[in-house]
Amino acid sequence: MTDPLLSVQNLSKSYGALKVTQDVSLDVREGRVHAIIGPNGAGKTTLISQLSGQLRPDSGRVVYAGQDITRLDMAGRVRLGLARSFQLTTLLPSFSALENVALAVQAREGSSFRFLRPAATEQALNDQAMACLADVGLSDRAHRRAGSLSHGEKRQLELAIALATRPRLLLLDEPLAGTGHEEAAQLVDLFAKLKDRVTMVLIEHDMDAVFALADTVSVLVYGQIVASGSPSAVRADPAVRTAYLGEEAAPC
Ligand SMILES: Nc1ncnc2c1ncn2[C@@H]1O[C@H](COP(=O)(O)OP(=O)(O)OP(=O)(O)O)[C@@H](O)[C@H]1O
Structure with missing residues (x-):
């Protein structure tokens, strides 16, 4: 085994x-x-x-x-x-769902986007964050403020943030x-x-x-x-x- x-x-x-x-x-x-x-x-x-x-x-x-x-x-x-999700994740309520996940993608990528122009960096971050939101079924909530999501959607968002760390x-x-x-x-x-x-x-x-x-x-x-x-x-x-x-x- x-x-x-x-x-x-x-x-x-x-x-x-x-x-x-x-x-x-x-x-x-x-x-x-x-x-x-x-x-x-x-x-x-x-x-x-x-x-x-x-x-x-x-x-x-x-x-x-x-x-x-x-x-x-x-x-x-x-x-x-090795990532942990739930009970401790703090969502940023006034940021959109997409921004919450993009921050986690950015933390993971560190400086790996440093050769890209700022606009391209933002696009790359958003693309990866959108993919994580799609994974948890939240694509249509991407631009909603995290604080306005239902309890279940917040849990989905927490999962998307965890997935963003791959x-x-x-x-x-x-x-x-x-x-x-x-x-x-x-x-x-x-x-x-x-x-x-x-x-x-x-x-x-x-x-x-x-x-x-x-x-x-x-x-x-x-x-x-x-x-x-x-x-x-x-x-x-x-x-x-x-x-x-x-x-x-x-x-x-
Ligand atoms: N920082 C701490 N200082 C002292 N005791 C603690 C501390 N954290 C937890 N405990 C105690 O340790 C025991 C186990 O707590 P823990 O939260 O790990 O249990 P749990 O199985 O997750 O419980 P629950 O299902 O209610 O969440 C409990 O008696 C709790 O009161």
């Missing part, structure tokens, strides 16, 4: 006496959606923050594409193609939070389409979405992985039912 794209090895993090990440190990394979589920306060966001570089683990390693990135900061990880691995922290039924269904369709292009680590409370999208599910309880495997195996795991889902709440 090929090496995993992301390998989390014995990661631990505490806040004082509270052990929020306890000896967590997991492998994420290229081209897959790996969901991490668990009850409120289980440590999912803290874990993903250690994968994105926002938080330093106390111990353990994060290996991405064969490289130890444990000490690499967030910007360095983004440059390697990620190989996308960390998605509760992408469906706050969306209505229809918006959630649209976003799930979108992620399903993106599966061919980008590997995803998905934290999500919406179990329908998790079981529709994930190839692998890991269950986190009190900072520890209590089960990991295919959605059907995890669903049937008695330890998961008692520790997390509760017999009656098990997703079936």
